[in-house]
Amino acid sequence: MPAVRVQKHEAEKVKNLLKKLGLYDGKRRPKREENFVLLPVISSPKLMELGFEVIDVELPFRPERQIYKNLKSVLAEKLTKEELAYLRRYDIIGDIAVVQIPKELEHRQRDIIEALLIVHPFVKVIAKRGVHEGKFRVRKYEIIWGEKRLTTLHKENGVKIKVDLGRVFFNPRMKGERYRLAQLVQDGERILLMFAGALPYALVIARFKNVEITAIELNEDAVKLGLENIELNKDKLRGKIKVIHGDVFEVVPKLGTFDRVISPTPKDIDALSLALGEAEKWVHYYDFVHEDRFNEFKKRIEKECQKLGKQCEVRIKKIADYKPHVYKVCADIMLF
Numbered sequence: 001m002p003a004v005r006v007q008k009h010e011a012e013k014v015k016n017l018l019k020k021l022g023l024y025d026g027k028r029r030p031k032r033e034e035n036f037v038l039l040p041v042i043s044s045p046k047l048m049e050l051g052f053e054v055i056d057v058e059l060p061f062r063p064e065r066q067i068y069k070n071l072k073s074v075l076a077e078k079l080t081k082e083e084l085a086y087l088r089r090y091d092i093i094g095d096i097a098v099v100q101i102p103k104e105l106e107h108r109q110r111d112i113i114e115a116l117l118i119v120h121p122f123v124k125v126i127a128k129r130g131v132h133e134g135k136f137r138v139r140k141y142e143i144i145w146g147e148k149r150l151t152t153l154h155k156e157n158g159v160k161i162k163v164d165l166g167r168v169f170f171n172p173r174m175k176g177e178r179y180r181l182a183q184l185v186q187d188g189e190r191i192l193l194m195f196a197g198a199l200p201y202a203l204v205i206a207r208f209k210n211v212e213i214t215a216i217e218l219n220e221d222a223v224k225l226g227l228e229n230i231e232l233n234k235d236k237l238r239g240k241i242k243v244i245h246g247d248v249f250e251v252v253p254k255l256g257t258f259d260r261v262i263s264p265t266p267k268d269i270d271a272l273s274l275a276l277g278e279a280e281k282w283v284h285y286y287d288f289v290h291e292d293r294f295n296e297f298k299k300r301i302e303k304e305c306q307k308l309g310k311q312c313e314v315r316i317k318k319i320a321d322y323k324p325h326v327y328k329v330c331a332d333i334m335l336f
């Protein structure tokens, strides 16, 4: 990912200038290298025009704010140590707090609600989350406090995303991953986004890069929200997004190939060969893999590429914990 290399004594001044120009990437940390500092930036032709030395380097992401810790400290006054150990991570989606309350803490629900409202006074709904269900991967929710709605406006990576948790899949924890992809993409690319949902990936990529995205989604409610989301962000988007309502397995084979294919694949669906077949240069394929089977997964991808007469380089990246020893992973695949 891009960084500007500057002399140490100029670093502060250049950092302020980059911030002013909207080119500084505050999500990654700068790094010292002897007499130089590497400042993380958003890729833009403007950097070259300004005469900066731009290099490609992996700078670490800043950790997400540990809001969970604040909730824990508020609850520490009421819950026992044993009870605190059962407390799970929660999400703030727009003005909705989504919590998990394990059965060991059900008798503490009132305390958890009160503590959440101290830490997040702007929240209007608190919902308890259930499991993902059906082919649209929508979760079941129970509203345990506040207004009776599951629609809200969520802000992430500089875009507004209208969501309806009762009808459409949405995972706020993929914010960093969407940003990572947006930084890998180059201006001018033609991108296929399969399993597009309400378009969080498409919006974030199109916000940062001047690209053409074709997004496919089967859930009609998600398609409607996606179109609303394009309208909501139209002044900010550098790229174009076209949405097709349909089944990827029927629609995609008729579309021809793309520079890059992104597949946030729903659990238990195998779209690997479809994604590889439609891509010319890059595929980002998401799946759920046991920690002992990473190598097997990589081999499967290489074999699939071979079948299609393509060569590939595969890097498997852990994205999130799914269940003990099983991770949500992204295979970044370069084709040549």
Ligand SMILES: C[S@@+](CC[C@H](N)C(=O)[O-])C[C@H]1O[C@@H](n2cnc3c(N)ncnc32)[C@H](O)[C@@H]1O
Pocket: 135, 136, 137, 169, 170, 171, 174, 194, 195, 196, 197, 198, 199, 200, 201, 216, 217, 218, 219, 222, 246, 247, 248, 249, 264, 265, 266, 267
């Ligand atoms: C894991 S969700 C990802 C959604 C979106 N990319 C996101 O991250 O919010 C998978 C999505 O694929 C959609 N879906 C499931 N099967 C599909 C199919 N055969 N064709 C197109 N979309 C499908 C679901 O409705 C759901 O929105």
